[in-house]
Amino acid sequence: MHLTFYTIWPCALFNINRMQSISSSSYAVHFNQRAYDALNGHLSEKSYSKIFIVVDENTHEHCLAPFMGRIQGTYDFEIIELESGEENKNIDTCTQVWNVLSELDGDRKSLMINLGGGVITDLGGFVASTFKRGIDFINVPTTLLSMVDASVGGKTGVDLGPLKNQIGVINQPEMVLIVTDFLKTLEERQLQSGFAEMLKHGLIQNAGYWEELKEVSHFKLMDDLIYESVQIKNKVVLEDPTEQDLRKILNYGHTLGHAIESYFLENVEKKALLHGEAIAVGMVLEGYLSKDLVGLPEAQLADIKNTFLGRYPKVDFTEDDIKAILALLKFDKKNSHGNINFVLLKSIGDPVIDIQVPDELYKKAFAYYAEN
């Protein structure tokens, strides 16, 4: 499951990028060249006893060598490779990693660097936060989704059976490093998935940003847009770190989207949806609920539906699928006192939280999604 090496890596130079670092509560998000500068500064300042780098087979192949090539100095590295995929984001995998850390003499002065997508940063962050009651960790998101979503906010966690992120803690990394070059290693479908979270940032915070994103026809030169998405998410999270109120707006599309994602993940006959594909459906469904319950204008609802159906494959839902998805809803971790609370849109850029939905509306929303 793991391999080990010790080596000194030479230092190369990237182009300096103009993106400033974004400060969050106790740490910063650094971009591109600044990311490596910050990392090297941090490593030389803290004398970690050992550095564990958690990767999956994809980031091991595509990202690890370029990443390590930028680390200056001699450190004692251990590479821990996990199998990619949401189905491995569970407590069993955590137990394997905890055991590896113990076997490799990980101690409280160890550092964990999570190099990968959301599964790696969520799970790695949880393992680091709980190993010997917490060791330092640094997240290096390598997918568009994890750059714009998991990168700030300090959420860590794993799934419990079909329940997404049921087990976890809120804990901040030492820093987050966003190296947009890693996006070149991703397939179009993966990029499109991450783009759904960016569209969400427009819907919940900034109608102008939504308009700007709708024009995007390819995923080159995304740096400025990624930066804007991280800024939006960071602003929300800083104002409400423990999700008492404002932060809930980030769940737009996710209440139904998570249930859909879980359902397709658990059903062997169904092709699994990527996270962005599932919440794209969720954002259309919750757009319909928004129109019915809080007055989202019809034209804006149509804009939302057209935008998502123009970018993401349309999903077919049978009646049984819908029943099962609604059953999963009640497990959503945002529930309180048995109610299911939605974030809905009064208009694009203007969300409202804690809305409860009458049961009969769900089927209408799915019907609206299905119609041409």
Added chain:
Amino acid sequence: MHLTFYTIWPCALFNINRMQSISSSSYAVHFNQRAYDALNGHLSEKSYSKIFIVVDENTHEHCLAPFMGRIQGTYDFEIIELESGEENKNIDTCTQVWNVLSELDGDRKSLMINLGGGVITDLGGFVASTFKRGIDFINVPTTLLSMVDASVGGKTGVDLGPLKNQIGVINQPEMVLIVTDFLKTLEERQLQSGFAEMLKHGLIQNAGYWEELKEVSHFKLMDDLIYESVQIKNKVVLEDPTEQDLRKILNYGHTLGHAIESYFLENVEKKALLHGEAIAVGMVLEGYLSKDLVGLPEAQLADIKNTFLGRYPKVDFTEDDIKAILALLKFDKKNSHGNINFVLLKSIGDPVIDIQVPDELYKKAFAYYAEN
């Protein structure tokens, strides 16, 4: 594994106890009558959606009814019974409890009350801290050990194989309730085990308290001494919540003591030692190291040995036992950069941290413990 009931319990009146509450970082430790007053005030103020009470078979039988008899008001309770014993303090048990919480519709507004000894409060605290990224919890320690040791400091966690408390977080309960009446349900051996931690508080902080404790010949009327121990621990923990330096003194006797405890727990041929019995040996061994390395006076070392051997059964160690125990030492979570750091005593009440021990001294320490 669990049972469920819904009921209203009548309120009775205990004798008012004069012990003031002790304030810790973000919460307080309340004693006896004040404990119930604080609990009832808290429950009526927060409107929890559901209250989970975690017990083991012993506290279910002896403590649950008197405890619930003192709760005023109507709440939706669920009782979760775990099998007692350190061997159940692991991730598998956590997974079972997380699943029960999910099945019983636990949500973010749920409260968990951990009613039991250190296994219940450590494990329950960890489960609560990680369920849906953290729900409120209240600890009600029912053993002398958990009252004077686990009650303050916010350490939660479970064992990973033979490694004690390898997985956990530091997180504070809403409050800690110490009801000394629960001690009446304990056997002498259990009380003696908890008393070892109180003796430790004397050794590391207060020679006068050590002298006072040595005079204790029975475990009635312990309220004032328990109060003093909680105060000592609380003072240390408040000054250094994340165990950077001062808090390490609480590990006196535990570096070797934990290894001994783990070894006896894992070996089916050996009779398991209670925590206090293991650290009683650890405090004698580390007393010997203290004499050799930091000048603990010979007479004080003899006092320590006589006191512990007068109260706790002498443990026989074979050469193989000692080898295995020393091998376990390197896993101790206080290790840093591969070194094993000890807390030693310059004199009784005057500890010193971060001392490293030459390998050859360990066997001498065991030999000193063995000699008559």
